[in-house]
Amino acid sequence: MTNYIFNPDLWDRYGGRFLSGFVVTIELVAITFIIGFFLSMIVAVAWTSKNKWVNLPARAYMFLFRGSPLLAQLYLFYYGLGSFTTFWQSAGLWWLFSSAWNCCLIIFSLNTAAYQAEIFRGSLQSVPVGQLEACKALGLSRWTSFTRIWFPQAMILALRPFANEFILMIKASAVASLITIYDVMGVTKLVYSRTYDFQVYLWAAVLYLIIVEVVRQIVGFAERRITRHLRRI
Amino acid sequence: MAEYLALLSFSDGGWGKVLVAGAFVTISLALCCLPFGLCLGLLSALLIRSKIAVLRIGATIIAGIFRGLPELLTLFIVYNGLQLVLQYCAQLLGYSGSIGINAFFAGVLGLGLVFAAFSSEVWLSAFNTIAIGQYEAADALGLTRLKTFFAIILPQTFRNALPGLSNNWLTLLKDTSLVSTISLVDIMRQTSLAASATRHPMFFYSIAVILYLLFSAITGFILKKIEHRYAIAVKRVAL
Secondary structure, rough: HHHHHOOOHHHHHHHHHHHHHHHHHHHHHHHHHHHHHHHHHHHHHHHHHHOHHHHHHHHHHHHHHHHOOOHHHHHHHHHHHHHOHHHHHOOOHHHHOOOOHHHHHHHHHHHHHHHHHHHHHHHHHHHOOHHHHHHHHOOHHHHHHHHHHHHHHHHHHHHHHHHHHHHHHEEEEEEEEOOOOOOOHHHHHHHHHHHOOOHHHHHHHHHHHHHHHHHHHHHHHHHHHHHHHHOOO | HHHHHHHHHHOOOOOHHHHHHHHHHHHHHHHHHHHHOOOOOOOHHHHHHHHOHHHHHHHHHHHHHHHHHHHHHHHHHHHHHHHHHHHHHHHHHHOOOOOOOOOHHHHHHHHHHHHHHHHHHHHHHHHHHOOOHHHHHHHHOOOOOHHHHHHHHHHHHHHHHHHHHHHHHHHHHHHHHHHHHHHOOOHHHHHHHHHHHHOOOHHHHHHHHHHHHHHHHHHHHHHHHHHEEEEEEEEOOOO
């Protein structure tokens, strides 16, 4: 019976692949989340801008990436834009579109940036306006009041939604397996297609649940840490 | 331009009819998941709030699992796993043929479970906003527990849950694109077929993205209207 859940022979043969898939998933999510984070700040600031030519593109970008499935975006980029081979070759950008890994990095970054910008915008707006007025009254420069007053307070509110977005990214990264990336999901499908042994799906499930749970615990810890000035004794 | 329009035409050689069929599959899948997921989500929220420890812990763990698993993996597990389980049961009953399950059914089940797991969280936080006085007042009026729940608590909860649920719906709509991987011919699969047959991937994938954007925008608009309508009781009146 235990062989249906965990077959040691199967693990001996494919365990290494699973671990490398695990590393790929983590790498993919970590890189794209960080790129997305910086990109999202630009988008969020553009969104709040009063200039129509600045905020309209930001809005359009967020609508586009939040309104359509990641899978469709990935296919559009990898198969769609990637089909103009000669054009990219002459432009010297073919290395970008020929590799599934690069396409994943770009699309995942753009996708998560749109979601993170929404979080950023919401949390920046929910900092009480009195805080900013106080900055003005103290004669702080715009840069100082942003980095010292506005941003840190917004981050407290944004932490939990950011963590949720990170978890969503981990889950969404499974889609990368559909364009030949061997992340956890990709390895699982490969092993299943070779062995037809259903337990590999359960392994993958456990692996994903572990990643998600670890992230959740870390965030819980971080949240307690940055809100310690708000706690009652 | 005319060449592209011809690709979309509804006559022979055009892909219009096929794309509409794909869109129909996507929409009907999402609409089938909706009642299933909503009811299951409500049920699991009630179980999580129940005083019986076994039910509470069980529901919490199951909801946690379906929130933590990638939707793609959930779909594969439901599609392949259900087939294996049914096969095993059939063998016990003495039937030895092979059993295949309907991909549409597997899609509804898988995405419905994910939708239920996420909506249970929304339901829970909506329940928490109901003041205890509502329960006490219902008790004072001598209403039965069932009546209290359906006539007093649920309508108010629904109003609070609506914004969260409409977010869940938009996520569900986008997640339906994943069913193309379990051999269900939805928009995504249909555009892939069209793209490889005509060698215009850019064009067809753009159409797919536009269709999804259209669905999101339309249903988002409708949901905003419904939210507005439901919030009428708590809206402030401009004097």
